[in-house]
Amino acid sequence: MRLFDISLFLKRFPIKRAKDELLHISAINEADYEAFLNAKKAEIVNYHLKYNNFYQSKVSEGSTNWESLPILKKTDYQIPLKERLSIDFSEKDVYINKTSGSSGNPIRFAKDKYSHAITWAYHIERFGWYGIDFNSSLQARYYGIPLDTIENKTVQLKDFLAKRYRFSINDLSEKALGEMLEVYKQKPFDYINGYTSSIVLFAKYLKEKSIILKTVCPTLKVCIITSEMLFEDDKVLLEKQLGVPVVNEYGCSEAGVIAFSNPDGEWEVDSKTLFVEILDEDGKPLPLGEEGRIIVTSLHNKAHPFIRYEIGDYGAFSEKSTFKKPILKKLTGRTNDFAILPSGKKAAGMTFYVITKKIMEESGNIKEFKVVQTKIDTFKINYVSEEPLTQEKKSFIAKTLEQFLESGLTFIFHRKEQLDRSESGKLKQFVSLVKS
Template identity: 45%
Template sequence: MNLTNLSLSLNGYDIASAKKELDILNKKVLQNTERYNAQHKAAILDFHLKNNEFYSRFVSEKSTEWDALPIMTKSDLQIPLNKRLSVGYSNKNCHIHKTSGSSGTPFIFAKDKYCHALTWASIQNLYLTQGIDLNTSYEARFYGIPQSGISRYKERFKDFLSHRYRFSIFDSSYHNFENFIAKFKHNKFGHLNGYTSTLLLFAKYLNTKHLILRDICPTLTHCIVTAEMLLESDKQFLEHQFAVPVINEYGASETGVIAIGTAQHSMKIDEALIYVEILDASNKPVPDGKNGKIIVTSFFNKAHPFIRYQLGDIGVINRDSNGNKILTSLEGRIGDYAVLPDGSKIPALAFYYVTKNVIDDSGNIKEFVIDQQAPNNFKIIYVAENKLSESQRAKIKKSLLTYIKQSVTIEIIQKSSLNRSNRGKLKQFTRSF
């Protein structure tokens, strides 16, 4: 039995009322999405202009027409939390949380308790649309966890209440993966959920052992990847090695799940709780089908404003046959591009993809990252049991130089592990200038 709802209720989060209201909200979205969005945009904007001094100053004398409202970024929120809360809200009557920091600008934020209850009700509902019942499906959770102390026990207790077991992803040794396999042999897990890079590491280990995860754990039905990019080749590999369909989840700790769907297909946006916009570099809306910055608004968070909030990601929105918004592409993070000696830029995702295609040929490398030190200097840092041969290193360099078409230095460095955020996210490309 999943004890999450009971725990939420006991801690003042009215999950029962939230579930009932969510049903009503979803029906209203279906009836007239444009009217629903207009009403809730106006309501949350009016509330924060009247009740949140931080937000009213942030808007200042600017027009309160929606398209003229300023875009809110993470750096705008890096001031003490008590200076950002609405009237009547404090640390004592809110859900307080911290972003992962993988974007480089971590901060603490708040949700009022009813908003948090709505978020959880919606998460459970969105998972059901993918065939996963969080009340019955035992989750194998591949996330970071504190290594020791009270924080570790708190996470373990939260996992117990949420009917899940957390696999520590900071140790990618063969010994640890053997412990993972033993857990799957002796537990009836329903679905996996975790960061793409770590699930791929585990899948690669299973491959070396000629094991299919569902043969070990027949109760498995789905794999959910989140927080990191998923390439088509990786999706196919995961589906082969786990023998279950892969679901792509896109969300943020500040807002909850934003969109969900079968990997490499369109993702359903949670239009009941969140308004999503795609804007260009000048903060103007782009047509459906064109990429741009993903901007979100939380309709129901009264404690803390997230109005036209820039997540830092790039994506594409289209419409389905019923006219509903769907997220059809996630294309990395804003600023994720390599700057070459002549000043030209290349997308980090494409750059990473070219490298990955060559590196995968070795069959030896567990994972890798690319760090650009200067316009003419790149480091490829990889983890592998065996060092790459000179011919393999030469092949990687040749492939990259062919793609870049400029004179640059490429260093290839082997390490025993890669640096991750404190929650376990891996940033595949970094630029240090």
């Protein structure tokens, strides 16, 4: 029984029409694709200028071309949702969700039912590259689960309809990881999907036990990680210990999947339902290969405008990118993830994390860690390991980090049984509590 498709149909998401449109878009050749994108951009802008009072208030009179349209930030959406909906849409007849809040206060947003359907259709298409069918493929899911009883039951129902077995990532102790392995021995999982850090921690457990997961779960085809950064050494570890290809999914709740690893190993950007730009600090388009702000436009969402929307990430397109097939070369983290130092210097939080990661893994049996800047000159490093770091190793780490950052900084190490995660189960590797 195709429970997943049936569940979308019962919610009145027109999934068949959405799939048909994606097939039509796929058939457009490269030479005509820029014209197709320009037409879709004009269509969604004109719609919201005519039917959405919120968007009208953001656009200056006389804005006649794409580059003159405003770049909207999350702060622009910090008003009640009903004031941002287009005419003829109400909260009763749209899909409503909210952002994670990892870059500030979460915002509620809406998608009309066709827009949400085409997002799902795109998702289905990409997972299909790896032989995954949402109606029949069993998923090992690494996401958080709500503690609220009603929300918990709702999530359980959704998991049943989508053939998902959800592992608890609130407990990643040695005992819990062992119990997790036993589930893989009993269930014919087709794929793993979820937060990077939790799956990496499980892979480290498998390495300690000298186990390749596919040998105990031979049905496993692929691992699809999302929501957190995937570093190359972690990808190597995952592919070795899981015994299957690792796919990197990048997206956000507002836009859906932005980039997805294709079978050629390229991080292919969605050019069917989205228009993605890489801009400099002045809002000017950057040449391929250069790093800048990621700006996203939803080409189908008529209920709620996400037009030239800054999602808060930095990245760069590959030089091989085309209008039909843009490739994300790299993703360098969030715009607000910076360490502000006493000298006024700013260090990119993710770069800082990568250097710390390399030093700590070379200095001891570190399973995972999190860096928190508590003061302008103080960093707390919470870590999980079998053995505590010696004072000598702590001093070496601190000295190396000072060489990268600057002298006069304080590093405080806390060994923990497990790290604190967000309510959703996400681990943010670097956090600054210091205001700019």
